[in-house]
Amino acid sequence: MPPPRTRGTALRQRLAELRGPDVTAKALDARALAALAANPGCERRAILDGAGVDKATLADALGSPSAFGQSQFALTRGNAFEAKVKADGGAELLRLVHERLDPGAAPPAGAALPDLSAIGPEGRTARTALALREATGATGTWTLLDHPMIALDVAGSPAFLEPDAVVVHPDGSWTVVEIKSFPMLDGSADPAKVGAAARQAAVYVLALEAVAARLDAAPRVRHRVLLVCPKDFSNLPTASAVDVRKQRAVTSRQLARLTRIEDIADTLPEGTCFSPELPAEQLTAAVEAVPAAYAPECLAACELAFHCRERSRAAGAVTSLGRSVRAELGGLTTVEDVLAAARGESGDPRDPAVAALRRAARLRTEALGTMCH
Ligand code: SF4
Known part of the structure; x- marks a missing residue:
């Protein structure tokens, strides 16, 4: 294993590559550090902040400008x-x-x-x-x-x-x-x-x-x-x-975890770059290469929220409905899975989440039936 100083230099170099040539690193302030704590599971945010990427500029370049910040x-x-x-x-x-x-x-x-x-x-x-x-x-x-x-x-x-x-x-x-x-x-x-x-x-x-x-x-x-x-x-x-x-x-x-951004950087394809100068499709692919953990709380804490929400909804991810809903649904991670389980087309009936969904679907059908008569 290379000595720590060499590793530190290599990491800084890798992060500079991710940021893009001639792009100055955006300093982390208390707001950014605090927002990391708001969504501890998001690798996307961790690597972008760790690399000093300006997320507001990135959101603009992705075509989903952030509504984040004070007037x-x-x-x-x-x-x-x-x-x-x-x-x-x-x-x-x-x-x-x-x-x-x-x-x-x-x-x-x-x-x-x-x-x-x-x-x-x-x-x-x-x-x-x-x-x-x-x-x-x-x-x-x-x-x-x-x-x-x-x-x-x-x-x-x-x-x-x-x-x-x-x-x-x-x-x-x-x-x-x-x-x-x-x-x-x-x-x-x-x-x-x-x-x-x-x-x-x-x-x-x-x-x-x-x-x-x-x-x-x-x-x-x-x-x-x-x-x-x-x-x-x-x-x-x-x-x-x-x-x-x-x-x-x-x-x-979270901060201790940030020091392991090296691990996240290692999983990214060679040549990944978040420079706002890149065409939107290339930039989207780079951002999508890092796993995100979108939740509605992101809207108040992260400049990329509109972009991540759109992707999360397009993928039918239940996280876009909120963390508490996500926690209730256990192993069902997409809206499609949830609906199929409720209709009885898939899922193990012994799974409490599946059983609750079927019960809710039955009640809904009964209620709608009552209203129609
Ligand atoms: S908006 Fe996206 S990048 Fe930001 S914390 Fe949420 S999921 Fe992560």
Whole structure:
């Protein structure tokens, strides 16, 4: 087996070939890393992200442009809300952290607000690490890090991540703060949006844990993050503590799996390339060469969702109906198989899924018969 350094170089070269000549790698951000955790079984996404392919451009070239991403209006509204939450040296934000996560600590009056500006992502990462070290050493005080930068090693190269804020508590522990512009109505928000925010925050938690592990003080990175949203339909901030232990575990597993993208790359035919310069048919064949795991959740998390949905429907795959339906149907993987089993043309009647389908088909026939009479 070649030594690790040679293997790393060979993998980077292979990934560059997959991306296409002269195509710059798209850096992975927390959103992309979080979305990986949303669909852990998808090899297609894993290899495209691992190779730094710009999936939005790829979706355009495939003829299925993505509807994914935020509108300019939503971005502007989000930025305005974040500025409001962080006004007056982050007084309201710190009050919310104190109230929801650490009510036993001293109130956060006079919190430190270190300057994190530096040149380039590496400079900003180093500056953040220094600020975290200093804040952790200064026990008894609160520190707010506004837009810190932390690096996470992903498949051998650093992904630079920028949480909305990180708060260092008086006991030296660290909390990730996510500020979102979707409303929290009567104390709860859209579960899908909260889930996406939790996955994103879990990526930051993992990255911070890597920073914490390098410090002598080994500070604790809290697994309950603070999600700040507008209250009801107002512009006033409210917050809720979100436990991200599960999302953290899934993302961590996914990232470990990403380092095995080499295995996925090895299964692809020689000459496979995802360059948007290629004709659509060639590009479609390249994308189809990697197994996908389409589920309706992809629509909110992946730029290739329209393309994969179309292929999944064309193949009659039951996954396009949702993961829960897929799980109920056991070994029946296509809509055609399901209908044949329901009609009694195929399938083992001892299989609970087949038995349930036949019962449902009988009930449907009876109900339709009753309605006709
Ligand atoms: S949209 Fe396609 S590529 Fe993206 S996660 Fe879903 S199945 Fe995978």
